[in-house]
Amino acid sequence: MALDIEPILGRYAHIAIEGVRHRIYWEEAGEGIPLVCLHTAGSDGRQYRAVLNDPNITRHFRVMVFDMPRHGKSSPAPGTVDDDYSLTAAHYVAQIMAFCEAFELDRPVAMGCSIGGRIVLHLARHHPQAFRALIGLQSSAHVDPYYDTGWLDRADVHGGRMCGAFAHSLMAPTSPSEHVDETRWHYMQGGPGIFRGDLHFYRGAEGDIRDELAKIDVAACPLHLLTGEYDFSCRPEDSRALAEALGIEVTIMPDMGHFPMSENPEVFLGYLRPVLETVRAAQAA
Structure with a gap:
């Protein structure tokens, strides 16, 4: 049997974020228009x-996915491993801009899901000139707290299992079990307090952008919204309200949950490819 090797290249880069040097891990595949993907x-x-493995996309796009500091294979900055981690909007934006600037990306497309779907709104508000398009997956302007995040960082609770269980609850029951299992496995591997620290941005005033929506100019940078219908963290009505406020359209994806690109990738790609073709057409024009 021939060895099946995926065409993904993974490497490390030393990138300064807000003046602090970080060892950042990223993966990429393809060539063409830069497409920077932001995880949850x-x-x-x-x-x-x-997305990295789809030849229909990588034929025209240089897909780049970096692990945020403290996530995946990206370590905390030296001397900060014991610090209390709370993600802020400013630091999140700084990470993305630093990555794009380090690689000298020419007006990339940025696509993010969940917290990534929220931060693309901040990018649209503050850095529209730096991107040729933005794609929000499970995007809403805010979310009301609906559970106690203290359970995610307790000595008497297995944080990894708790994170995996919570992620499981956000996925559609129709998603293939192999992808559901892999998605929640990634959540079980997160560092202590990291999920909770990210939710500081997602659930709190840090990420709430409702008061700034009127200042987002979608003519300056096109914004595309894709939302799975099976999601109580970002409900279809939340994305519809966002789209209405911005005067744009949103695509609601049936039988998809909070992690469309991960929990049901083949179906998700069918929604993503036309969006990227729209980006390519605009590039050609």
């Missing part, structure tokens, strides 16, 4: 494995 809270870039 508490997980890492492995969620985008199907």
Whole structure:
């Protein structure tokens, strides 16, 4: 039997983020228009494995997925491993901009899910000129707290199992079990307190961008929204409200949950490819 080797290249880069040097792990595949993918809270870039492996996409796009500091294979900055981690909007934006600038990417496309789907709104508000398009997966302007995050970082609770169980609850029952299992496995491997620290941005005032929506100019940078219908963290009505406020359309994906690119990748790619073709057409024009 021939060895099946995926065309993904993984490497490390030393990148300064807000003046602090970080050892950042990223994976990439393909060539063409840069497509920077942003993973969800508490997980890492492995969620985008199907995008990295899709020749229909990598034929025209240089897909790049980096693990945020403290996530996946990216370590905390030296001397900070014991620090209390709480993600802020400013630091999240700084990570993305530093990565794009380090690789001298020419107006990349940025696509993010969950916290990544929220941060693309901040990018649209503050850095529209730096991107040729933004794609929000499970995007909403805010989310009301609906559980006690203290359970995610307790001495008497297995944090990894708790994170995996929570991620499981956000996935559609129709998603293939092999992809559901891999998605929650990634969540079980997160560092202590990392998922909770990411939710500081997602659930709190840090990430709430409702008051800034009127200042987002979608003509300056096109924004595309894709939302799975089976999601109580970002409900279809939340994304519809966002789209209405911005005067754009949203695609609701049936039988998909909070992690569309990871829990049901083949179906998700069918929604993503037309969006990327729209980006390519705009590039050609």
